[in-house]
Amino acid sequence: MPDKLNFSFPVSLLSQEADLILNAGDKYTAQISPRLQPNFLAGTRTLAGQVALLGTEQKSKAGDLGTLTADQNRKFAALLEKVGAARDTAKRAFKGQDVxxxxxxxxxxxxxxxxxxxxxxxxxILASVRKPANATTLGTKGWLDDDDEALELAIEALDDTDETQEAAKTTKASSTGDRNAKANELYEALLTVQNAANLQWPESNGANATIRAEFRLGKFPPRNSGNSEEKKKNKPTPPTPPA
Structure with a gap:
């Protein structure tokens, strides 16, 4: 199962906010870098790029999966046509032999x-039409060896499509898991940068308001977002009603 996101807003918003916060970090790197691990800003910038790339790849996988489904439907209909033809011929060839x-x-x-x-x-059905005893009788009703082959090809085509679709599902799930893991890592890194900025430019000093805004302090994470477990822990306990 893919990793779950530790926040409740779109990954696209995370990428957008990352760009703003990291731009501020680059702008004030001399002041904020001492509060961060070596090369922290550069590493976080790389991580942000990876999240954006994985998001693009995931959309591509979803598109592939949709195309496969349409292709599968077409081949499904083709197989049903061949199966129906075999059944109709058999009903004429073996009329009354219900079992x-x-x-x-x-x-x-x-x-x-x-x-x-x-x-x-x-x-x-394919195995049955190929039985020598059945093939002879079916032949009297117009069934040919070419019809055997057409049925077999229809089966193989749909079977191959099914396997390809399952592979696409697996790849898409893997892509989602990779993206979510990287997104969670990026989220925590951005909070670390913001914490460093908050320590460097405390809210108590009104002169810091502009710089704090550049680091998206008070704006990111957006309200009503974050880890659902944290929300539960921080949820106020309702007062006990009077007896």
Whole structure:
């Protein structure tokens, strides 16, 4: 399961605020750097770039997943057409043989209708049309070896698409986990920079208001955001009602 974000606002806002805070850090680097670890600002700037890049890659993976779904639907419809043709031919070739039609050609079996089940039924039908005894009888109703191959190709096409989609889902989940982990790290780093700025330019001195604003103190994190567990711990206890 991907890492959860430790804040409740969009990652895009985190990236935007990071740029502002780090610009302030660069502007006042001589004053604030002594309060930070060596190369802290440069490292945080690199981290901000990684978060932005991972966000872009994640959107790309989501787009790939959507395209695969559309492609899968097209191939799904193509397979159903081939399966339907095989069933219809079997019903003509083996008219009245209800048990055979149901067991070998899956006639009347349409549930479950998930992709895996549809593929499984299609493979049963393919194996049945290729049985020598069945093939001869099906041939009298117009079924050809080419129809076997067309059914097999339709199965393989949909099966390949399913595997590709599952891989895309896995990659997307991995991308989300990487992005969230980096975003949490960036969030904590920005709070560290802000804490250093707060110590360097305390709010009690009104002359510091402009610099504090550049570090987004009082503006970031936005109100009603942050770690949900922290919110629970900091939530005031309601007064006990009188007896």
């Amino acid at each position: 055979k039609l149901r067991e070998e050609f899956q006639v009347g079996i349409n549930k479950p209708d998930d992709l895996g089940s549809v593929l499984q039924r299609a493979r049963i």
